Amino acid sequence: MDPLSIGIVGLLGVLALLALGCPVGLAMILAGGFGFSAIVGIDPALNVLETAAFEVSSNYSFTLIPLFLFMGSIAARSGFSKDLFDSSRYFSRGWNGGLALAAVSSSAAFSAISGSSLATASTMTRVAYPEMMKQGYHPRLAAGSLAAGGTLGIMIPPSVALLLYSLITEQSVGDMFLAGFLPGLLAYSLYMVTVTIMVRKWRPTAEQTKTEGTTLWVALKQLAPVALLFSLVMGGLYGGLFSPTEAAGVGAGLALVFALFRGLSWEEYREAVVEAVSVSATIFLILIGAEVFGFLLSVSQISYQMVDLIYQYNLSPWMVMIAIIIFYVIMGCFLESLAMILLTVPIFYPVVVASGFDPIWFGIIAVVTVETGLISPPVGMNLFVVQSAAKGLKTKDIMFGVIPFVMADLVRLAILLAFPIISLWLPSVFGSGSL
Known part of the structure; x- marks a missing residue:
């Protein structure tokens, strides 16, 4: 069997293992290891397995991952989420669907220090969903706004997804974070419009527009x-005071200091550490798998063969991009977001660059499409996270509740495809290219 055929079999093998419930990292290690050994030999394959684990685990750049995750875990246990929701309620008072608007706003703010969509969705659902039910919200409106608001965590910096994309494609972390700002704000704006439209159909039956005991000063103090x-971490990063890794360390340290002043208990601290370590371990296993699988992609020449096919059949760059996006939308309904980025970007990245697209812009498009998959029925990850955090929520309600937000995401994707400057303007003006 020729190397290209072995590479294709390896890729199909990963998908088959995932369908059988195998962890993503392990699936890529198995398929990559066996495929590489079939092409090069068993001894080089064993050497790859040994060096891949060491190179990933000892890579200084990857220390950003546990640090940003720890910052989000600490923030989730220190009462920031409730303060953000209460503050957002004050600013959205008097609006129909004010609590749903506050849920999206507070999710966007919490995303800025969490970096994780799943953590944002879970944390904000526990805070906001009971209050929304108390004030007569339809479960579909409540669940949809919380599931969609949670996805803002994957785009608004510091984003773990943007971080991973920049690391595996060797793009500037600072430029990728800058590129995510305006698309993140666009998502927030479209979600707010979507909530306003949905409220006309599912108007709350007992919503109170007054915010008892909350003044402008209290709302600002909570925020x-x-x-x-956020200002210290991102300002220090772009002001040249910190490297990305140092910014992550400063963010984690400041979050811990704030949490201690707010009465963080030892048990809550232990839970935050365990959560950050366990999620980091999962991501590192996927990174090791991506490294091993990358060797198979390299020796099998899959990406380069795809580039040759593009030239052979005279496919336009936009035909290639649309095909990639369709693939992402379909796979996003079944695969976890970070796993999909690490599995597919090594395959598509050379094709995208050869087609003449900007790699930073493609990173935003890929993450936006993955973000849409987080709330796409039937198996978007945020749907299950919100359902597990919201007591009594029916599957049918959350499935129907997120559909308007999926449509909003598709509108945003179309806008970003039509106007790449939205993603590239900030990096072109403020990016250093060295962070």
């Missing part, structure tokens, strides 16, 4: 810690 943390 201040998150704003300060």
Whole structure:
């Protein structure tokens, strides 16, 4: 069997193992290891397995991952989420569907220090869903706004997805974070419009527009810690005070200091550490799998053969991009977001660059499409996270509740495809290319 055929079999093998419930990292290690050994030999394959684990686990750049995850875990246990929701309620008072608007707004703010969509969705659902039910919200409106608001965590910096994309494609972390700002704000704006439209159909039956005991000063005070943390981390990063890794360390340290002042208990601290370590271990296993699988892709020449096919059949760059996006939308309904990025970007990245597209812009498009998959029925990850955090929520309600937000995401994707400057303007003006 020729190397290209072995590479294709290896790729299909990964998908088959995933369908059988095998962890993503292990699936890529098995398929990549066996495929590489079939082409090069068993001894080189064993050497790859040995060096891949060491190179990933000892890579200084990857220390950003546990640090940003720890910052989000600490923030989730220190009461920031409730303060953000209460503050957002004050600013959205008097609007129909004010609680749903507050849920999206507070999710966007929490995303700025969490970086994780799943953590944002889970944390904000526990805070906001009971209050929305108390004030007569339809479960579909409540669940849809919380599931969609949670996806903002994958785009608004610091984003773990953007971080991983920049690391595996050797793009500037700072430029990727800058590129995510405006698409993240666009998502937030479209979600707010979507909530406003949905409220006309599912109007809350007992919503109170007054915010008892909350004044402008109290609302600003509740918002201040998150704003300060975000400003120091991102301001220090782009002001040249910190490297990306140092910014992550400063963010984690400041989050811990704020949490201690707010009464963080030892048990909550232990839970945050365990969560950050366990999620980091999962991501590192996927990174090791991606490294091993990358060797198979390299020796089998899959990506380069795809580039040759593009030239052979005279396919336009936009035909290639649309095919990739369709693939992402379909696979996003079945695969976890970070796993899909690490599995597919090594395959598609050379094709995209050869087609003349900007790699930073493609990173935003890929993450936006993956983000849509997080709330795409039937198996979007955020749907299950919200359902597990919201007591009594029916599957049917959350499935129907997210459909308007999926449509909003598709509108955003079309806008970003039509106007790449939205993603590229900030990196072109403020990016250093070296962070």
